Amino acid sequence: MKVKAVLTRLFFALFVALTVSTSALAQDADEALMASLSKKLDLDITAIADSPVPGLKQIFTDRGLFYISDDGNYFMQARIYNVAGSIVDETENALKDLRIKGIERFAESAIEFKADKEEYVINVFTDATCGYCRKLHNEMDQLNDFGITVRYLAWPRAGINSQVYRDTVSIWCSEDPHQAITDAKAGKSVDDASCENEVAEQFKFGQRIGVSGTPNIVLPNGSVIAGYQPASVLRNTIKDSI
Structure with missing residues (x-):
């Protein structure tokens, strides 16, 4: 039982370490992508996040919401609709969240x-x-x-x-x-x-x-x-x- 407990703790520690390492690498990649896009497109990029569409990220800029391919080669202005069930405007939903959170800053x-x-x-x-x-x-x-x-x-x-x-x-x-x-x-x-x-x-x-x-x-x-x-x-x- 002691051996099993030790192995369980080691596995958990390894899992946490790999998760943290993967997260850090992803964050570094996103920051590098933001820096590259800012320079190429003369945009002030405030945030980057995964989009509802695999292979695309959404980027929030001083000129609105845009999308970029994961490899950074394709940049687009578009609206994404989820048509799996009832039609959902995913782009509008992302903007709603941004508006609500951002506007509170100016309440005073x-x-x-x-x-x-x-x-x-x-x-x-x-x-x-x-x-x-x-x-x-x-x-x-x-x-x-x-x-x-x-x-x-x-x-x-x-x-x-x-x-x-x-x-x-x-x-x-x-x-x-x-x-x-x-x-x-x-x-x-x-x-x-x-x-x-x-x-x-x-x-x-x-x-x-x-x-x-x-x-x-x-x-x-x-x-x-x-x-x-x-x-x-x-x-x-x-x-x-x-």
Whole structure:
């Protein structure tokens, strides 16, 4: 019995050592692949993981989600659907997780219009110069009455270092950001202001999850509405997504 116990412990130790070694080798290979792709494609790669399709990995970048063959020779932008049973959009599911986890980082730096009787929280990438963003903002009271809290994330459409970006920073750094963004969306000017802020980080995160215009509404389950919906329609869309 003692010999058997010793052999069992040795086998287990060998198994653990091999598992750790294999994991370390795989991590090294992934890091080498990320470095090579970043250099070749001029991409900021934030993460790499196995995809649902054997032979493909999914890579999260500053310009969205892409796929790469295990040997690193083939790079593609695609959507993967699992059709084994009911049709499942695997790419969207990966992005949902990324959106939900990433957005929580900005909970404190978002401009939040909180519902008194909150039932849902939506995150909206917005630009004060965007016509449909203004239309959505005009329905804020109705959205809040529906129990929908709105968190605004900055997405200046003209990009970082544009005048729109500088105006967005002024909104976020205002003594009263709620009033400043309301004024800006009414076409009023906002006094210049500066402070430590996460406007650029919010914009870059939006790019990583595929935001290409505003408003871009991230629902509680991580799915996205790319564009404006009236408050009553948006409420039903949120309910249907839960």
